[in-house]
Amino acid sequence: MRVNPGLEGVIVADTEISYIDGQSGILIYRGYEAKQLALHRSYEEVVYLLWKGRFPDSAELDAFNQALWENQRLTEELKQIIKLIPPDVDMMSVIRAALSSLGDRSFGWPPSLEKAVSLLAITPAIIAARYRHLQGKPIVEPIPNLSFAANYLLMIHGKKPHPAHIRALESYFTLAAEHGLNASTFTARVVASTEADLSSAIIAALGALKGPLHGGAPSEVEGMLEQIGSLEEAEKWMRERLRQGEKLMGFGHRIYKTTDPRAEALRQVVQTGSGAEPWFQFAVEVEKIALALLKEVKPHRQIHTNVEYYTAAILKAIQLPKLLYTPTFAVTRIAGWIAHILEQAKNNRIIRPTSNYIGSMD
Ligand SMILES: CC(=O)SCCNC(=O)CCNC(=O)[C@H](O)C(C)(C)COP(=O)(O)OP(=O)(O)OC[C@H]1O[C@@H](n2cnc3c(N)ncnc32)[C@H](O)[C@@H]1OP(=O)(O)O
Numbered sequence: 001m002r003v004n005p006g007l008e009g010v011i012v013a014d015t016e017i018s019y020i021d022g023q024s025g026i027l028i029y030r031g032y033e034a035k036q037l038a039l040h041r042s043y044e045e046v047v048y049l050l051w052k053g054r055f056p057d058s059a060e061l062d063a064f065n066q067a068l069w070e071n072q073r074l075t076e077e078l079k080q081i082i083k084l085i086p087p088d089v090d091m092m093s094v095i096r097a098a099l100s101s102l103g104d105r106s107f108g109w110p111p112s113l114e115k116a117v118s119l120l121a122i123t124p125a126i127i128a129a130r131y132r133h134l135q136g137k138p139i140v141e142p143i144p145n146l147s148f149a150a151n152y153l154l155m156i157h158g159k160k161p162h163p164a165h166i167r168a169l170e171s172y173f174t175l176a177a178e179h180g181l182n183a184s185t186f187t188a189r190v191v192a193s194t195e196a197d198l199s200s201a202i203i204a205a206l207g208a209l210k211g212p213l214h215g216g217a218p219s220e221v222e223g224m225l226e227q228i229g230s231l232e233e234a235e236k237w238m239r240e241r242l243r244q245g246e247k248l249m250g251f252g253h254r255i256y257k258t259t260d261p262r263a264e265a266l267r268q269v270v271q272t273g274s275g276a277e278p279w280f281q282f283a284v285e286v287e288k289i290a291l292a293l294l295k296e297v298k299p300h301r302q303i304h305t306n307v308e309y310y311t312a313a314i315l316k317a318i319q320l321p322k323l324l325y326t327p328t329f330a331v332t333r334i335a336g337w338i339a340h341i342l343e344q345a346k347n348n349r350i351i352r353p354t355s356n357y358i359g360s361m362d
């Protein structure tokens with residue numbers, strides 16, 4: 001049996017975690033529409049739902065919040081590792097290196113929820129510590145009774161975050177937590193299927209997420225908007241890129257053949273918070289020009305805005321620097337990866353497709 005390049009349309013797993021209707025632009029986590037969850041549930045409740053298949057009761061939620069907070073404290077060894085990595089090493093590589101140092105036996109097969117919590121919790125602490133180290137600032141400890149998103153902002157900026165920023169980040173975290181068998185989640189499942197330890201599966205997924213065609217796109221979006229510079233230049237700039245066979249970052253998707261619902265939801269979140277900002281208006285206008293151009297240049301392709309276009313907008317709105325865009329995506333997507341690793345572990349068979357040899361037989 002031969003399948004499409006890029007495994008397009010190939011079903012390789014049954015899952016109860018999420019459903020995507022790419023024609024209607026709908027994303028569902030365990031029976032609940034992701035957009036509704038972003039409006040009505042905390043991020044911590046959504047993670048619990050993804051991992052356990054149901055919402056926590058209030059005692060379970062308190063215990064989960066407490067466990068997240070307790071696991072955000074960096075050990076002295078981890079602080080040293082974060083400082084010792086040369087300053088020009090990018091943040092995704094720093095996270096990989098730091099998480100590698102956690103690969104002791106307790107993370108081994110089968111994956112446990114306890115270790116899952118510790119990996120999810122420690123990642124924002126690693127990012128924030130590294131960011132502050134690069135700025136010559138001291139590490140900021142998380143505060144109990146602050147939400148996961150609020151503590152992330154606190155640990156980065158060193159001051160209590162603005163409530164609107166916390167709400168915007170929580171919406172983003174929920175909307176970007178899980179997305180079926182995207183490249184990084186598939187990677188996590190492949191590694192888990194070898195019965196490797198949980199941290200190895202997460203580290204491999206981080207590698208897949210980093211690429212500009214996947215989670216590396218938001219900083220490229222901001223770079224594109226910077227290079228375009230003004231609305232007058234937008235069409236000319238993008239037409240030239242398309243003529244050279246390049247892609248416009250933040251557009252196109254393997255599954256969505258209509259607008260990515262997460263892009264819509266994030267646009268609304270930014271519009272409510274900082275809609276009047278000139279750069280946001282600029283992004284919205286450039287999007288319109290890009291969509292018209294893509295329709296003209298690729299008439300047979302249904303290319304729409306994807307989540308990464310407005311990820312750039314929302315992370316800029318909450319004053320995160322560009323170097324934290326993909327790492328912030330990783331913080332939330334770890335929840336989705338873990339849900340899939342746990343599901344893989346329940347009914348595991350090693351993932352091992354076949355290649356067709358076309359080389360020499362000499
Ligand atoms: C969280 C996320 O990962 S969301 C995705 C983030 N990535 C980006 O925004 C990067 C830009 N987009 C892309 O590279 C692609 O659309 C992907 C990687 C998301 C999906 O890729 P695929 O499903 O393999 O589509 P593929 O790359 O084959 O594109 C199909 C056609 O649409 C075109 N196309 C797809 N996306 C774009 C784009 N952003 N700009 C211009 N043309 C595009 C391709 O050139 C191709 O046209 P052709 O058949 O005439 O050569």
Ligand SMILES: O=C([O-])CC(=O)C(=O)O
Pocket residue numbers: 178179180181182183254255307
């Ligand atoms: O599903 C995909 O291929 C990419 C994506 O949008 C995601 O991982 O959120």
